[in-house]
Amino acid sequence: MSEWSKLQSSVSNALANLEVEVPTGIKLLKDGVVPKKRFSVYRNNVTLSLISVLASTYPVVEEIVGEDFFATMAREFALTHLPQSPVMINYGKEFPDFLKTFAPVQELPYLSEVAQIEWHRNTAYHGANATPVTIAALGEFSEEDVPNLEFEFHPTVSLIKSKYPIVTIWQAHQQENPSEFLKGLNMDEGEAALIIRPELDVLINQVSMGTFEFLQSLYKGHPFSLSVEQAIAIEPSFDIPANLAGLFNLGAVTGVNLVRSS
Amino acid sequence: MNKTSTIKQTRLPAKAGVGLKGEHYQDICETSPDIGWFEVHPENYMGAGGAPHHYLTKIRENYPLSLHGVGLSIGGSLPPSEEHLSRVKELVDRYQPESFSEHLAWSSHEAGFFNDLLPLPLTEETCQTVSEHIDLIQETLGQKLLLENPSTYVGFEREDFTEIEFLKEIVKRTGCGLLLDVNNVYVSCTNHERSPEDYIKNFPMEAVGEIHLGGHAPDEDDLGNPLLIDAHDRKVVEDVWALYDQAISQKGPVATLIEWDNDVPTWDVLFSEAQLAEEVLQKYESQTSSTNAPDKESDLKEPILKEQVA
Numbered sequence: 001m002s003e004w005s006k007l008q009s010s011v012s013n014a015l016a017n018l019e020v021e022v023p024t025g026i027k028l029l030k031d032g033v034v035p036k037k038r039f040s041v042y043r044n045n046v047t048l049s050l051i052s053v054l055a056s057t058y059p060v061v062e063e064i065v066g067e068d069f070f071a072t073m074a075r076e077f078a079l080t081h082l083p084q085s086p087v088m089i090n091y092g093k094e095f096p097d098f099l100k101t102f103a104p105v106q107e108l109p110y111l112s113e114v115a116q117i118e119w120h121r122n123t124a125y126h127g128a129n130a131t132p133v134t135i136a137a138l139g140e141f142s143e144e145d146v147p148n149l150e151f152e153f154h155p156t157v158s159l160i161k162s163k164y165p166i167v168t169i170w171q172a173h174q175q176e177n178p179s180e181f182l183k184g185l186n187m188d189e190g191e192a193a194l195i196i197r198p199e200l201d202v203l204i205n206q207v208s209m210g211t212f213e214f215l216q217s218l219y220k221g222h223p224f225s226l227s228v229e230q231a232i233a234i235e236p237s238f239d240i241p242a243n244l245a246g247l248f249n250l251g252a253v254t255g256v257n258l259v260r261s262s
Numbered sequence: 263m264n265k266t267s268t269i270k271q272t273r274l275p276a277k278a279g280v281g282l283k284g285e286h287y288q289d290i291c292e293t294s295p296d297i298g299w300f301e302v303h304p305e306n307y308m309g310a311g312g313a314p315h316h317y318l319t320k321i322r323e324n325y326p327l328s329l330h331g332v333g334l335s336i337g338g339s340l341p342p343s344e345e346h347l348s349r350v351k352e353l354v355d356r357y358q359p360e361s362f363s364e365h366l367a368w369s370s371h372e373a374g375f376f377n378d379l380l381p382l383p384l385t386e387e388t389c390q391t392v393s394e395h396i397d398l399i400q401e402t403l404g405q406k407l408l409l410e411n412p413s414t415y416v417g418f419e420r421e422d423f424t425e426i427e428f429l430k431e432i433v434k435r436t437g438c439g440l441l442l443d444v445n446n447v448y449v450s451c452t453n454h455e456r457s458p459e460d461y462i463k464n465f466p467m468e469a470v471g472e473i474h475l476g477g478h479a480p481d482e483d484d485l486g487n488p489l490l491i492d493a494h495d496r497k498v499v500e501d502v503w504a505l506y507d508q509a510i511s512q513k514g515p516v517a518t519l520i521e522w523d524n525d526v527p528t529w530d531v532l533f534s535e536a537q538l539a540e541e542v543l544q545k546y547e548s549q550t551s552s553t554n555a556p557d558k559e560s561d562l563k564e565p566i567l568k569e570q571v572a
Binding site: 002003004005007008009011012013015016024025026027028029030033034035036037038039041042045046049050053082083084085086087088089090124125126127128129155156197200201 | 305306308309310311312313314315316332333334335338339340343345346349368369370371372373374375376377378380381382383385387388391415416417418419420453481482483484485489491
């Protein structure tokens with residue numbers, strides 16, 4: 001191992017482990033004083049910059065727990081999850097899972113799932129562009145083909161479901177006064193959402209549990225008929241035309257294909 | 263070995279530009295401001311689609327562009343990540359920037375990416391590895407790289423070169439150019455008790471293809487001595503403007519960037535900061551225009567070290 005490689009490893013180790021001392025090889029100050037404060041500029045840059053990346057991806061989580069507590073939590077995450085690439089728009093995918101196990105936030109069981117909305121929002125923002133089709137695409141098929149149709153989804157689409165009202169919580173934190181908006185919210189009522197970026201802005205669309213099942217089934221590549229059955233199984237009043245129209249209006253469908261059963 | 267003959271050498275106009283921030287996309291697209299050029303970190307445009315590419319594509323149609331990387335870890339002991347280099351290459355091919363630059367620093371090691379520009383000892387060994395890394399990058403991108411002088415807060419016990427000797431040696435070995443960050447000069451010279459005026463005086467201006475100006479935050483070190491931190495979060499201070507004036511008086515007008523990455527101000531504030539740089543450029547443009555015409559494209563094919571200092 002080269003001299004620089006060894007020294008770089010010890011600097012690298014000292015950056016991510018705050019209890020490790022300033023590495024040997026770093027120049028001492030006058031009278032042999034160890035430049036702790038100088039070295040800590042680098043430590044601060046590393047942690048503060050990663051905290052700031054996380055805060056920009058997870059602004060609602062930050063607002064829920066407060067800026068100072070978020071910084072503590074994000075620091076702990078950053079030091080145990082160093083980025084594995086310089087592409088910071090991809091950093092922090094594991095943060096929602098980290099929140100699930102981070103002891104001090106266990107009384108906020110919905111926090112991790114609100115964070116999931118924010119992660120999907122981030123990936124949708126940077127996701128690939130695609131051209132949606134309109135509902136007229138269905139007109140190319142005969143009525144008896146409709147049950148066997150499969151749908152292609154826009155690459156920025158993701159689906160999320162929770163046993164907590166996470167969409168309402170997320171929406172409340174887009175308002176000036178979230179607590180006013182959340183007054184009387186039943187925390188045991190689950191919610192689901194379809195997240196998509198049809199043009200430049202990401203949309204977080206709340207959907208019913210029936211619609212969620214329908215979309216998830218289509219998204220997995222199942223045919224239309226099976227997807228409708230799954231929706232009706234949990235939501236007997238599932239409105240097929242309204243759901244189809246809603247899906248196409250969002251720009252969520254980029255293709256419809258007929259899969260012939262052999 | 264000097265490989266400049268096979269490397270594309272375009273350059274930015276000798277005007278003031280600014281770092282492009284998402285906060286200003288709409289202002290720029292709506293008002294088409296009279297500004298020389300824009301610079302972006304390629305790492306912020308490594309998503310597949312959406313607003314960043316939408317706006318950068320529009321803005322690039324109307325302005326010269328510089329890609330200023332922060333992720334190739336040129337100063338590290340390990341070679342730049344192949345995966346990252348190919349992502350940079352994709353952006354260079356897509357946006358055809360007039361300039362590509364990176365830092366004399368490292369940011370990745372075995373544990374991961376530190377999202378900071380970290381210091382390296384200037385030794386025979388690192389001179390060799392940095393040269394190899396720059397050769398690889400220039401060959402892959404097919405474009406000349408401008409290497410930026412760093413802001414540093416610590417030194418190393420063992421070093422073989424001063425920063426200027428090191429940069430000159432890298433230019434000689436790789437044919438790369440230099441990005442002179444005048445704020446970094448001020449920050450590092452203050453932190454290590456050197457004269458920033460002497461640094462500028464001795465800098466190999468013939469290799470400079472771009473200048474950076476930015477703000478820094480004042481602090482104190484372990485002994486209570488001044489410690490400046492390169493923060494890019496405020497206006498350029500008077501002392502840095504004076505050093506910039508000195509640099510342009512030596513070099514003649516050259517593309518100059520206002521870097522403002524944190525606590526990003528309104529577009530108007532950023533634009534007027536760039537106007538201050540433009541005024542300095544114009545002052546020296548009128549003084550030197552008769553004797554120091556900008557290099558023609560044909561001159562640029564010559565190895566850069568053969569160019570005469572203006």
